[in-house]
Amino acid sequence: MTAERGKFVCHSFQMKYITVVLIYMIVIVKGIVLLCISTSMIVSSDTSTDHANRTTTSGIITFDGIPLKNMELYYFKIILSSFGIGYSIAACIGGIIADLYGGRYCILFGMTSLSTAGLVFPFIIVHMPWYIIIVIFFLQGLCEGVMIPGQYSLYARWIPTNEITLIVGCLHPCRVLSQITVKYMMYYLQHRIANFWTWMLFFWGGVGLTVAFFAFIFVFSNPFQCKMSSEKEKKDMEIVGGKNPKRINWKMIFEDEAAWAAMIEHIAHLWQNRLLQVELSKILKSSHENVGPFPVQASVTLWCVVLAAVGSSVVVNRLVKKQRIPVIYMRTVANALSTLVPGVLLELTYNTNYGKNLSVILCPLALSFKSIHAPSGQTNVLDLTRYYAGTIIGIQIGVGTALSFVIPIIRQGVLESPDITDWGQMYDLSFSSCLIAMLLYMIWARAERAAWDVVIEDDDDDEFIEEVTE
Incomplete structure (x- = not known):
């Protein structure tokens, strides 16, 4: 293809x-x-209890x-x-x-x-x-x-x-x-x-x-x-x-190894992202008295995520259109950054005596790097599964949501003392799963999708639009 x-x-x-x-x-x-x-x-x-004052x-x-x-x-x-x-x-x-x-x-x-x-x-x-x-x-x-x-x-x-x-x-x-x-x-x-x-x-x-x-x-x-x-x-x-389809060709979907590799990678990212958000929320809550009210700390974090996601989307899209870097390598690098950097930053909060103070800077930075995955990993799934993207996206959402239920159960029911160290072990496990999923994606997707290095130009689309409007 x-x-x-x-x-x-x-x-x-x-x-x-x-x-x-x-x-x-x-x-x-x-x-x-x-x-x-x-x-x-x-x-x-x-x-x-005062019902008059609610x-x-x-x-x-x-x-x-x-x-x-x-x-x-x-x-x-x-x-x-x-x-x-x-x-x-x-x-x-x-x-x-x-x-x-x-x-x-x-x-x-x-x-x-x-x-x-x-x-x-x-x-x-x-x-x-x-x-x-x-x-x-x-x-x-x-x-x-x-x-x-x-x-x-x-x-x-x-x-x-x-x-x-x-x-x-x-x-x-x-x-x-x-x-x-x-x-x-x-x-x-x-x-x-x-x-x-x-x-x-x-x-x-x-x-x-x-x-x-x-x-x-x-x-x-x-x-x-x-x-x-x-x-x-x-x-x-x-x-x-198609316009009036009778069925979905499940055999074709299950035989598309590259699509499943991209989906597995994205599910691993959902798990890691869930762990990251929960832990960062706890860190922010514990240091709330030192960092000020919501508009000071939380708004900075959220706006950093917005700017990082939009900025990375613009950069990745520009590189795709200009063919500066092969798409398969560029998206893999973006996925690696969105996996490795938040993990390293969160480990700093685990293993240093300045975790609370560092969280004021590390929380926005970690979530910002995590948002880089949106224009890379999610786009991989859509590009690989254009005609059955809804089915693949639905599966990964269902599995990712199920994991969000499993994680709190593991934390509260399995871990004897679910403090920050045990939570860090859970994060390390998700961190490893992300790396394994990325490796599978690179092995399965690279050979089949090598043609991604060539991207269509805008001129073809513009000519077609002119023909239609005439």
Whole structure:
């Protein structure tokens, strides 16, 4: 397979970029709605009970300061876990649906469902029994799991190879920007606006439905028509995700060793990233008194991640288009940096007496290097699996989410004294798995994808667009 694989563009140049902008907006709004839902329920740490002032005793779950009498702390943990369970189950299903019938339907369904959930959540959480809330959170996880593979399937199918690195790389900062938005609004407005979380969910749920409506009008109601560069691509498209496909050719997917190598590598990165985020959060929390309030430390960390992800995406995309470095080597180097540097920085916090003080600098730096993986590792999966990207992405999301459940269980149930040293051993294990996965990727993917060194030029796409517009 050659770089011809990416040599097709949408018939409408404008439609392609409207699609990208709308998906970015959907990712941001979706992230804000989910963060509002998960953050609005607070485990009170107060020890006194004063219903007139809406203060509660320790361990009571509150929403907008109102005690939730229908929920206990044990049920609260199950509710939060039910979302992840639904998410991991639906990811594989959503990927298959996206490959068979189109990612735009998955995105539209997920966005509409999550936005509606945001609008009705303030009523449900207060008046419904805990078991109904568990079912609702599980269904929300299903909607999210169906939606995420759909957006990657759209990118893999309709965005040319010489542009996909930048577009996918910049998708990661969109998620971080949603976190920044919620955190800032929560920090500055939570104690100034009555029923803050209710109004937040109403506002962003309405924004989500508006975005879904415009997405349907401008993009999803218009069928995509693309130009294939060869008869083989047309045949592949018919086999895996044609206009009216009957099945997915699982044999072809399982025989694609390079695609599985890239997927294994990305799952290892998800595991390492989860460990890194948990440990850095603990370090930040322990040193919170020394580094100042949220806008000082956490915002610096988040903005470093945004700038690093966007900057690395621009650099990698530029090198791909200019053919300065062979793509296979360049992405491997980027993956190595995103694996090795955070590991070394975190080890410094384990093995020095200045860990807390160093964390102020090392936390933003480690997460920034970790964000380099977005324009390299994720793009590898999309380039290698263009016609069944939804299925592969769905599998890796499901496995990665399952690992996020296993890690806390191992930490709390297996380790006798889960202090920072034991946690460091867990991180070392994930660090080793990343290196092994990278080695497998280099062995399997290099020979088959050597033709990536040749990348199509923009001139071919521009000529085709001119022909269509005429």
